[in-house]
Each structure stands twice: as structure tokens, then as C-alpha cells.
Amino acid sequence: MNIKRQYNLPNVRLELEGFNPNATDSGGNARPLMAIVTNVECHFNNGEHFLSGGRDFLEGLVQGVSAYVQGVLSGIDHPNSTGGALVKLVAGSGADRHLLSAQTPAGETVEVELNTLELFDLVDAIDQLCTDNRTLPDIDLNLNPVSRRYRVADVPQHQRAMPMVTGLGTLAIAAALLFLIPVPQVEEPQDLRGDPTVQREEDDESPDLDDPSAMATISAAELETLLTEAELITDPTEINFIQRYLFREISNAWEDRSGITQDLAFRISATIDGSIIAYRAIENTPETADDRTPLPDLKFAPTQMAIANREAITDFKVVFTRNGVLQMNPWQGYRGRPEFTNVIDDPDRLAALQDQLQTTLEAAWDEESNTFGNDLIFRVAVTETGEIGDYEAQNNAGFQLERSTPLPELLNLRAAGIGRSFGTVIPSEPLAQFRVLFKSGGIVEITPL
Amino acid sequence: MSQSASLSPDYRLPPRPKPLILDTLPDVPNLETCSPRMQQRLDLLLLALEALELGGSEYMLSTAQDLELQSLIDNRVTLWRLRCTNPWRRSYTRNTLNIPQAKALVIIISYRARQLTMLIRQLLGAHQDIQAKGLPVDQHFRLSEYLDRFRTHFRSRMNPRRAKVAQYLEAEDHLNQLAIALLTQLLFCTGAAGGQRLWVSLFDGEV
Structure with missing residues (x-):
């Protein structure tokens, strides 16, 4: 069935x-x-x-x-x-x-x-x-x-290999491209080669330099606050050192002295390390006159670090006269007598340094040099190693003929611990102070101050 | 004045230590616990069931009761704990399911799926039609409702920091495909031997 x-x-x-x-x-x-x-x-x-x-x-x-x-x-x-x-x-x-x-x-x-x-x-x-x-x-x-x-893998083999292949490919391409780029020449900035001990001290005090925000420049408004709120440097010694440092800087940078038809006056604000952080034209000087002076080149944009540190500033009046003379005075004058910091006063040391300076200056002071019958008087400061760390004309002839003396060439600010890289223009090295007289015929006379 | 009669029985039979219904699924030799992959598949199927019917987890619990699976799943917390063995979950517990627990989940899935046979067939048929005509999925109201709910559940419960989950979350289309694939799996669970088929398929690639 x-x-x-x-x-x-x-x-x-x-x-x-x-x-x-x-x-x-x-x-x-x-x-x-x-x-x-x-x-x-x-x-x-x-x-x-x-x-x-x-x-x-x-x-x-x-x-x-x-x-x-x-x-x-x-x-x-x-x-x-x-x-x-x-x-x-x-x-x-x-x-x-x-x-x-x-x-x-x-x-x-x-x-x-x-x-x-x-x-x-x-x-x-x-x-x-x-x-x-x-x-x-x-x-x-x-x-x-x-x-x-x-069981097949969740991701196919070729897909799993993909990241590795692209990674290697990118590496190869990058390597090929980088191979074409020449190896950059490392040029170490000389200023950074200062005394290592001084360098470290400074590092300890300053905020972290790796922090990019600390190095960022500040805006105009922030600069304004910085200028109005900053403490003023009142110590006459410090002001004196800043003045001398800046005067030298501006004077060296002012090349075209014939281009000025009227006196140009500026009020400049500077910090203890000799940086001009701001300036403005005063006394009928046109706002745009600054491009006939070295000021724009010397202006140093302050960083956020300056705000953080509440850097103190001081003001100077700077006049570029139409006959090519630079004049510079503290805005608020000196409240006291400028002195020297850190003076070497050991008599033996002074004697040795005087001899050393005598030899140096005599070798450098050309017999042909003409002082037009004047004695050029300078105050010269020497470090323990005999380097000239500071000098200052003491009479008008010295001021006028400073450039004919060997002093500008022999000046070694770094040996005295002065400069922007040290963060101050106050010499950090002890200095011996001498009075130096340059006379015609290659004669140099030195006496301790 | 009549007194209302209590509908609940005076006593219940104590649940058997091992529910007999588990024996309808064959034992797979040499396996004591489930792999994360199996746990993930079970939880996703439950997720698809939840997207199919509102109050899905309530139905799962009452099914567990109807089938005398209380000794394994007695309340919603237990059920939730079992589901949290899915490594894709935000609340992944790193626990593993033992074989009776996994069997209980398979039985609940196939039982619920069988109750929803008509709906599952309707949605899959609609999906086929829409695909054949090249129309977007939201053309069919019921289907787009299912997909919508599935995506919402998936987003709210799965851990986006898992690479695979992130892939799904990136593309709505991708997630829709997963929902349809799960619907297909549920369809095969509705058959005469659906539970056994699902159970055995869990061990594919694991033995």
C-alpha cells in the first residue's frame, strides 16, 4: 500500500x-x-x-x-x-x-x-x-x-596587511624625501656660550623655557599694561649701567647720521637686560620718524615671560640730534649717585691688572693717533682675567674721540657677564676700576680709581 | 459583597534543579563554557528581538517562566547579567556563560522568534522587495521602525570604543545590514528544529 x-x-x-x-x-x-x-x-x-x-x-x-x-x-x-x-x-x-x-x-x-x-x-x-x-x-x-x-578571520588577510603596507610605504616615501634635504649646518649662537654657572642660575629663576606660551610675544594691549604697571628701576647704579649699554648699542647701530634734518626725540622703555621694549616719539617728533633711527631694529618684542616675571623697566629720553650726536638721559633723572658693583679692591690684584691693562692698551694705542692736543680720559673696568668689561668717557674729548681709541674693539662685555643672554647689563663678574688717559704719540697713563 | 479571588496559585512547584527542556539541545563535547563570540551572538539576537516587539525583555522573562527556566533566569537582573557577557556591551562584565545558561538563552530566542514568525517573514519579505526595487529601507513603515529601534538599542548599549562597534556606529547602512542579518537568523530559529540549528551553529568554528 x-x-x-x-x-x-x-x-x-x-x-x-x-x-x-x-x-x-x-x-x-x-x-x-x-x-x-x-x-x-x-x-x-x-x-x-x-x-x-x-x-x-x-x-x-x-x-x-x-x-x-x-x-x-x-x-x-x-x-x-x-x-x-x-x-x-x-x-x-x-x-x-x-x-x-x-x-x-x-x-x-x-x-x-x-x-x-x-x-x-x-x-x-x-x-x-x-x-x-x-x-x-x-x-x-x-x-x-x-x-x-x-573559521575565517573577521578581517580578511589583505585588509589586515593594509595598515602595515601603507605604514612601510609612507616610511619609505618619507625616507626618500628626507634623503634629498641637505643636512642643516648647526650654527651655535655665540651668546649662549656664556659662563655655565651664570647660565644655570638664570635658568632656575626663569619659567620653563620649553613652554611655548611663555615665549610667545604679547599683544599691544598687554604691552600697554606691562608698561603702566611695571615697577620702575630706581637704583641709580642699574640705570647708569643700562644707559651706558643702550647708548653704546644705539650709537653703534646708528649709521646714517646725515639723514636727519631735525632733532628726533624719543622716550624709550628698557628692561634690566638692556632690551628696548617700547619707544614713542616725543617733543614734536613725527610718529614715523623712527624709521630714520636704529630704534625699530633694536626694539625687542617682550614675551609672556616678561609679564610673568613682572620685569621692571626704566625710561630714557633719547635724542638723535641733526648734527649726528646721540644724547641719552634717564627720564626721571638719577636719584642718587651711581656706583660700581662688585669692585676688585685687593691691592696686589689691582697692581697686576693695571700692568696687564697698560701692556694691552699701549700695544693697541697707535703712535700715529692724534688727539688734537687733548687728553682723552676714560674710566675703564677690567675683569680678573684682564678683559675690559666696561668703560666710560670722562671728558668731552674722550666722548668725541672714543672711536679712535682701542677701547671699543677691546670691550668684552661677555667676560664681565653683561648682556641679554645673562639677563642683565649689571656686570656679574667683579671688576677693577681704572682711570685711563690716552695722549698723542701713543702714550697711555693708567691710575687706579 | 464578593471577595475577590486570588488568581495566583497557593503554591508553586519548586523549580527543578535542571530544567528538562535544556535536553532538547544536544551537548557539544569538550566544552564547558561559551566563547565571547557566542555570547555576543546571543545578546545581539536578543537585541533584535527587543527591536521587534515593544517590551521585548518582559516577554523574555515571562517566556523563561513559562518554560520553567527560573532556576537559570529568575529575574530581569539575572537576564541582564547574562546579556552583559557580550564583549561589545558598555557594561561588559568579562563573565562567561556556562552551557545551561547559553541553552536557556537559545531556547528563549527560538521560542520568542516562533511567536513572531509572521512579523519576521513580513519584514524580510518587505526587505527583499525594497532591495529588488532599489528603494531606501524607510519606504516600509514596519521595517524602518524595526531598524530604527535596533540602531537606537545598539547605540545606547554597545561600547563605541570597540573597533568593531565603532565601525557599525560610523555607518547607518552597516548597522542596518547587521539588523537584517540578525532578522534572518531569527527566521531560521522559527523552524521545527530552529532551536537546535541555532544552538549547533553557535559552536561553528569553536570546536
């Missing part, structure tokens, strides 16, 4: 035809048991195709579809080999397309494209068949996980 079984799902209909060779137990009230299948047909709602075959086809269908669906569920492809060559499923064009191919008994291959819903209906029909113990109880759902070997 033939038994027919049908598993109906919205898109798929699975029909089985078979019989039970042991017909004895078929007489009861239970559903008859189908033990042997003779014909299997699988119909799809969407197409004209249907698949059919015998038990081999059914087994292939169960295993092939089952394995493929497990792959869809886990995202790891199952090897379809167990399904045999009879029924195969592969992913179609698109995430929800699946290509089912089955071999007919005649040897042809039938291909059916299923969408996900149709695939689900197919697998559900199969599952219903497998769990139905009155139909072919020997066909089981045999679900097994695939091993680690089939």
Missing part, C-alpha cells in the same frame, strides 16, 4: 511517496509508518522548476541544505562535501540569494535560485520530515558544528 506524505510551507512543497514493507503494523489507529521512499518531489512556488529523485536525492537534499543553512546562521561556510554531488547550495548574487543545484536522475543539473524566505521554507520542510518519526525514522537531522579550521 502506497503512503503519501506532504510537507506544505508557504513557498515550498515537499512530497514523498513510499510504503511500509512490514504492513502488519499499519492496521492500527496511528499514522502508517513510511519506511521506504520511492519518489521525492520538491516544488517551489515561484518557478516552473521542481526537483525530484529517489532516496539518494532526499539524503543529499537533507544534508546539503542543512549544512548550508548552518553556514547562513553562523556565518561560517560549511563544507558541502557530505551532501554529495547530488544537491549543492551556494550563495547567490546578493545577501539574500541562494543558488540550489541538483542533479536529476537523467544526469541534468537543475538550478533554482531561492531567496531567504524560500530557503527557510525548504529547510523547515526538511526539519519537519526529519523530526517526523512516522516518516523515514532512519533519516535524522545530523547537525554538527564545523571546526575552528573553517
Whole structure:
């Protein structure tokens, strides 16, 4: 007696035809048991195709579809080999397309494209068949996980290699480009080569130089506050040293002295390290007259550090006269007598230094030099090593003819610890003070002050 | 005046130490605990279920009760703790699920999915139609509602500092694809052997 079984799902209909060779137990009230299948047909709602075959086809269908669906569920492809060559499923064009191919008994291959819903209906029909113990109880759902070997990395190999390849590529390109750039010549700024002990002391007091904000220049408004709120330098000695330092700087920088047709007066503000941080024209001097003077070149833009340190300032009146003479005076005058700091007064030392200075100046003071009958009188300060760290004309002739003496050339401010790199124009080295007289005919007379 | 009758039974049967329903899922040899990847998949499927029906987590709890899984999942905190084994979560606990716990979650997923079979089929069908016509996904109200809710849940619960999560969060399209893939997985859970299929598929690549 033939038994027919049908598993109906919205898109798929699975029909089985078979019989039970042991017909004895078929007489009861239970559903008859189908033990042997003779014909299997699988119909799809969407197409004209249907698949059919015998038990081999059914087994292939169960295993092939089952394995493929497990792959869809886990995202790891199952090897379809167990399904045999009879029924195969592969992913179609698109995430929800699946290509089912089955071999007919005649040897042809039938291909059916299923969408996900149709695939689900197919697998559900199969599952219903497998769990139905009155139909072919020997066909089981045999679900097994695939091993680690089939697991594909989350990211494909070539994608994982990508960052390394681009990294190496960038490095290679950068290396090639940098190779073309010439090695820069390192030129060490000479000023930084000062006495290392002095340098360190200064570093300890100043804010961190690595901090870029400390080195940033300040705005006009900030400069204004700095100028109005800053403490004034009142010590006459300090003002005197700043004046001398600045006078020398401005005088040296003022080259074109004939270009001035009227006296140009400025009020300048300077800090203890001899930096001109601001100036403005005064006494009917045009605002734009500063470009005929060296002031724009000498102006030193103050940094945020200046604000942080609350650097004290002092003002000077500077006049560039039309006959080429530079005049400079403290804005508020001297409140006291300028003195010298740190004087060497050991008599033996003074004597030795005097001899040394005598030799130096005599060698440098040319016999041909003409003082026009005047004595040029200077105060000269000498460091312990005999370097001239400071000097000052003491009479008008000395002032006028300063440039004909060897003093400007012999001056070594750094030896005395003076300069912007030291942060001060007050000599940090002890100095011996002498009175020096230059006379015509190469005569130099020196007396201790 | 009538006295209202108490609807709750006077006593409940004490839950069995090991729910029998777990035996419907085969044991996989040599595995005592779950891998992070399995935990992540289970939590994402639960997330998709939540996006499918409002109050999804309540239904999960009542399902656990209906199926006598209280010994494993007795309240919402336990359920939440189990779900926090997903390494993608912001509240990832670094705990691992044991096999009975994972089985319980699989059973709840397949049971809930079966309840929602019609909706899942409808949404997937709509997605196929929309794709075939090349229309944007928000053309279908119900589908765009699901995707919207899924994206919201994903954003609020997953840790954006995880590279994989960040990838999903970057592109809405990417996240939509994940939601559809999860919907497909749920569809296969609704079948006659859906629970077993999901359970076995969890171990793919792990043994």
C-alpha cells in the first residue's frame, strides 16, 4: 500500500511517496509508518522548476541544505562535501540569494535560485520530515558544528596587511624625501656660550623655557599694561649701567647720521637686560620718524615671560640730534649717585691688572693717533682675567674721540657677564676700576680709581 | 459583597534543579563554557528581538517562566547579567556563560522568534522587495521602525570604543545590514528544529 506524505510551507512543497514493507503494523489507529521512499518531489512556488529523485536525492537534499543553512546562521561556510554531488547550495548574487543545484536522475543539473524566505521554507520542510518519526525514522537531522579550521578571520588577510603596507610605504616615501634635504649646518649662537654657572642660575629663576606660551610675544594691549604697571628701576647704579649699554648699542647701530634734518626725540622703555621694549616719539617728533633711527631694529618684542616675571623697566629720553650726536638721559633723572658693583679692591690684584691693562692698551694705542692736543680720559673696568668689561668717557674729548681709541674693539662685555643672554647689563663678574688717559704719540697713563 | 479571588496559585512547584527542556539541545563535547563570540551572538539576537516587539525583555522573562527556566533566569537582573557577557556591551562584565545558561538563552530566542514568525517573514519579505526595487529601507513603515529601534538599542548599549562597534556606529547602512542579518537568523530559529540549528551553529568554528 502506497503512503503519501506532504510537507506544505508557504513557498515550498515537499512530497514523498513510499510504503511500509512490514504492513502488519499499519492496521492500527496511528499514522502508517513510511519506511521506504520511492519518489521525492520538491516544488517551489515561484518557478516552473521542481526537483525530484529517489532516496539518494532526499539524503543529499537533507544534508546539503542543512549544512548550508548552518553556514547562513553562523556565518561560517560549511563544507558541502557530505551532501554529495547530488544537491549543492551556494550563495547567490546578493545577501539574500541562494543558488540550489541538483542533479536529476537523467544526469541534468537543475538550478533554482531561492531567496531567504524560500530557503527557510525548504529547510523547515526538511526539519519537519526529519523530526517526523512516522516518516523515514532512519533519516535524522545530523547537525554538527564545523571546526575552528573553517573559521575565517573577521578581517580578511589583505585588509589586515593594509595598515602595515601603507605604514612601510609612507616610511619609505618619507625616507626618500628626507634623503634629498641637505643636512642643516648647526650654527651655535655665540651668546649662549656664556659662563655655565651664570647660565644655570638664570635658568632656575626663569619659567620653563620649553613652554611655548611663555615665549610667545604679547599683544599691544598687554604691552600697554606691562608698561603702566611695571615697577620702575630706581637704583641709580642699574640705570647708569643700562644707559651706558643702550647708548653704546644705539650709537653703534646708528649709521646714517646725515639723514636727519631735525632733532628726533624719543622716550624709550628698557628692561634690566638692556632690551628696548617700547619707544614713542616725543617733543614734536613725527610718529614715523623712527624709521630714520636704529630704534625699530633694536626694539625687542617682550614675551609672556616678561609679564610673568613682572620685569621692571626704566625710561630714557633719547635724542638723535641733526648734527649726528646721540644724547641719552634717564627720564626721571638719577636719584642718587651711581656706583660700581662688585669692585676688585685687593691691592696686589689691582697692581697686576693695571700692568696687564697698560701692556694691552699701549700695544693697541697707535703712535700715529692724534688727539688734537687733548687728553682723552676714560674710566675703564677690567675683569680678573684682564678683559675690559666696561668703560666710560670722562671728558668731552674722550666722548668725541672714543672711536679712535682701542677701547671699543677691546670691550668684552661677555667676560664681565653683561648682556641679554645673562639677563642683565649689571656686570656679574667683579671688576677693577681704572682711570685711563690716552695722549698723542701713543702714550697711555693708567691710575687706579 | 464578593471577595475577590486570588488568581495566583497557593503554591508553586519548586523549580527543578535542571530544567528538562535544556535536553532538547544536544551537548557539544569538550566544552564547558561559551566563547565571547557566542555570547555576543546571543545578546545581539536578543537585541533584535527587543527591536521587534515593544517590551521585548518582559516577554523574555515571562517566556523563561513559562518554560520553567527560573532556576537559570529568575529575574530581569539575572537576564541582564547574562546579556552583559557580550564583549561589545558598555557594561561588559568579562563573565562567561556556562552551557545551561547559553541553552536557556537559545531556547528563549527560538521560542520568542516562533511567536513572531509572521512579523519576521513580513519584514524580510518587505526587505527583499525594497532591495529588488532599489528603494531606501524607510519606504516600509514596519521595517524602518524595526531598524530604527535596533540602531537606537545598539547605540545606547554597545561600547563605541570597540573597533568593531565603532565601525557599525560610523555607518547607518552597516548597522542596518547587521539588523537584517540578525532578522534572518531569527527566521531560521522559527523552524521545527530552529532551536537546535541555532544552538549547533553557535559552536561553528569553536570546536
